[in-house]
Amino acid sequence: MAAAPFDIPALGDPARHPVPAIKADAMAASRPYVAAEAHQQPLGFPGELTEGWEKRAIDHMGGLLSKYRSLQVFMDICVKCGACTDKCHYFLGTADPKNMPVARADLFRSVYRRYFTPVGKLAPGLVGARDMSKEVLDEWYSYFHQCSQCRRCSVFCPYGIDTAEISMAARDIMDSIGQGQKYCNEIIGKVHKIGNNLGLPAPALIDTLEGLEEDILDETGVPVRLPIDEAGAEVLLVTPSADFFAEPHVLGLMGYAKVFHAAGVSWTLSTKASEAGNFGMFIGNYEQMRKISMRIREAAQELGVKRIIFGECGHAWRVAYSFLNTLAGPWDFLDPRYPVPQHILEFTSDLIARKGIKLDKSGNDGMVLTVHDSCNVARGARMGDRPGGQFTIPRDVIKAAVPKFVDMHPDTICDKTYCCGGGGGLLTDELIELRVKGASPRMEALKDVVDKEGVTHMAAMCAICKAQFTKILPYYDFDREMVVSVHQLVSNAIVLGDND
Amino acid sequence: MTIFFAILFCVSTLVLVAGLAMKIAQYARTPAPLKIPTTPAPLTKGGVALRLGREAVLFESLYRANRLLWLFAIVFHLGLAVVLIRHGRYFQAEIGFLTQLVQPLAQPAGLAMVAGLGLLLVRRFVSERVRYVTRPSDILMLVLLLGIGVTGMAMKCVVHTDIVAVKAFFTGLMGFELRPLPNDPLLGLHLLLVCLLMIVFPFSKLLHAPGLFFSPTRNQTDTPREVRHLAPWAARLEEK
Numbered sequence: 001m002a003a004a005p006f007d008i009p010a011l012g013d014p015a016r017h018p019v020p021a022i023k024a025d026a027m028a029a030s031r032p033y034v035a036a037e038a039h040q041q042p043l044g045f046p047g048e049l050t051e052g053w054e055k056r057a058i059d060h061m062g063g064l065l066s067k068y069r070s071l072q073v074f075m076d077i078c079v080k081c082g083a084c085t086d087k088c089h090y091f092l093g094t095a096d097p098k099n100m101p102v103a104r105a106d107l108f109r110s111v112y113r114r115y116f117t118p119v120g121k122l123a124p125g126l127v128g129a130r131d132m133s134k135e136v137l138d139e140w141y142s143y144f145h146q147c148s149q150c151r152r153c154s155v156f157c158p159y160g161i162d163t164a165e166i167s168m169a170a171r172d173i174m175d176s177i178g179q180g181q182k183y184c185n186e187i188i189g190k191v192h193k194i195g196n197n198l199g200l201p202a203p204a205l206i207d208t209l210e211g212l213e214e215d216i217l218d219e220t221g222v223p224v225r226l227p228i229d230e231a232g233a234e235v236l237l238v239t240p241s242a243d244f245f246a247e248p249h250v251l252g253l254m255g256y257a258k259v260f261h262a263a264g265v266s267w268t269l270s271t272k273a274s275e276a277g278n279f280g281m282f283i284g285n286y287e288q289m290r291k292i293s294m295r296i297r298e299a300a301q302e303l304g305v306k307r308i309i310f311g312e313c314g315h316a317w318r319v320a321y322s323f324l325n326t327l328a329g330p331w332d333f334l335d336p337r338y339p340v341p342q343h344i345l346e347f348t349s350d351l352i353a354r355k356g357i358k359l360d361k362s363g364n365d366g367m368v369l370t371v372h373d374s375c376n377v378a379r380g381a382r383m384g385d386r387p388g389g390q391f392t393i394p395r396d397v398i399k400a401a402v403p404k405f406v407d408m409h410p411d412t413i414c415d416k417t418y419c420c421g422g423g424g425g426l427l428t429d430e431l432i433e434l435r436v437k438g439a440s441p442r443m444e445a446l447k448d449v450v451d452k453e454g455v456t457h458m459a460a461m462c463a464i465c466k467a468q469f470t471k472i473l474p475y476y477d478f479d480r481e482m483v484v485s486v487h488q489l490v491s492n493a494i495v496l497g498d499n500d
Numbered sequence: 501m502t503i504f505f506a507i508l509f510c511v512s513t514l515v516l517v518a519g520l521a522m523k524i525a526q527y528a529r530t531p532a533p534l535k536i537p538t539t540p541a542p543l544t545k546g547g548v549a550l551r552l553g554r555e556a557v558l559f560e561s562l563y564r565a566n567r568l569l570w571l572f573a574i575v576f577h578l579g580l581a582v583v584l585i586r587h588g589r590y591f592q593a594e595i596g597f598l599t600q601l602v603q604p605l606a607q608p609a610g611l612a613m614v615a616g617l618g619l620l621l622v623r624r625f626v627s628e629r630v631r632y633v634t635r636p637s638d639i640l641m642l643v644l645l646l647g648i649g650v651t652g653m654a655m656k657c658v659v660h661t662d663i664v665a666v667k668a669f670f671t672g673l674m675g676f677e678l679r680p681l682p683n684d685p686l687l688g689l690h691l692l693l694v695c696l697l698m699i700v701f702p703f704s705k706l707l708h709a710p711g712l713f714f715s716p717t718r719n720q721t722d723t724p725r726e727v728r729h730l731a732p733w734a735a736r737l738e739e740k
Contacts, residue, residue, distance in 0.1 A: 073530075081630075082569070084565070156565035158561050159555075159711060160555075160561065
């Protein structure tokens, strides 16, 4: 049990959904570090707030309203019905009423109404309209960094209002006036400068991959390769840089390599596109998102690949599946027989179905698995050619690799899945209290299947989820190694050698 | 009273129609630069039409969210829908098929509408979380609708008004011809509140009615890999 300077939420029965009574301002002090000029400048944002920022914020809001139908419509049509109020993991974990999706959106909506609607201009008190002020900005900074943009609220809203869109807009406005978030903006700077979120330079990557090849050879006796920058390969694999860096991520990367090897498909990583993640989405900035995505296009063209496959990463898959064609397409220079991009789970699941690879479940003996659906995969993307493939395909792969699989409570999985608590650009140490508390609905559902079904491990298909759980599990008296990559399970089960 | 309401109805109709048209034009004009449907989402336009239909008629997402709230909302909206159709008789020289069809349901529908509104109003005070996000405008909107419902029901069940004259007034008004309204305080109040509702509609959360159909998380097909989706402003970035 890690000692924490705050209370760890008690875990109840996920079937009964205990909803906490509201505790006003419980998380008012939660604030990530503000970006310094050195983090802002490479992204083209002002280094600090300067005279007249209020007007610039409103002007920027007006610009976003005219560019994003989602924002304009969502600002107008909320009826305050409250259907979303008990749906956010951060509200359930912290009880702070400003973490209720409608209340969070209202922090933005109150300003929208004041400057962009007749009633807000004439009778602000009637509709709760507010002037833009330092007080409002501080509230925005705190609470729009207590939203992981997981979109669970949008599933339950009768109009599909998506708080993620509003959080993204708020963060973009704050960036535009010089009040950025250090964690996200520093990472984006690293992508532009070095090529990936972790700032791993090419020599370090190459060294890491060589080390992994040796590990696989020692372990299996089979020379499985992890190629990088190899022109003429069939597949470009784009994966989160955590896959080069930490467990359980690396074990998943070894799994991808074994699958490609067993399937006899040539592939390569790229130093230029050594990052699937795209924090441009978290800060709600289209141009940053596009700039980061273009590296993938350039790498694919330079290496002359025919297909692009993404590794296990939640928000990266949303940006890849839903946005990449928009941001960096068209992909007419790739093989038209395959969707662009594909997910590694689509690739592996297809091979399993066609008997292109063999899995031996005894490689995962003694393990009872459950799976955590990542929000961006579940609610912002798809796998396969049918709606809901993002739920069946990962489960099919896991079931093919492990002796026993159990799902968590139905209200906590698939499109109702709870965020791990660390998504959306919040995976930073100064937000640990928020992350621990926000993880409680998922931990509750996990504990339920651990107690009732003897679950030993939880598979995740997202770098942020894996990193978050590794850190958070001990707070809830679980072993940090409970969380595994889906392809780590494949890696343990795959039969290498002669695949006839 | 007749001249007052004739002018007021012309003005409120104009505000409602023009205001809604402007809002709908604004929504239609504003691009949706990215594919953001809440998945799993339909792959075809037909599938989207079904999804929106289920949301508009059955309140599908709300049903998944909160059964009790769904019940209150359905009871109110269904009642309102029947009452609105039934009110067609004041504007049609020949009573239409639909208006005739709902005739026997008029009274229960009116009751359902008022009951639903009452429950929604009570909920605003009783539920701590809903109370927290409630503004004066949210209460006033429910009170306004309740006022319309209660005065309507009162005329139907308690103090009958001369509905033949009311019909004459409205059918006349549609041809810009003045015919006298009954001088009835209950009717006057009812019509006044209706005009107020029509005037506030385009400036209030009642925009959820047209807005639902413009909500990108509900009205987009899930085809980003198959079809390249590009907004005009985003396309201009590519020319740089």
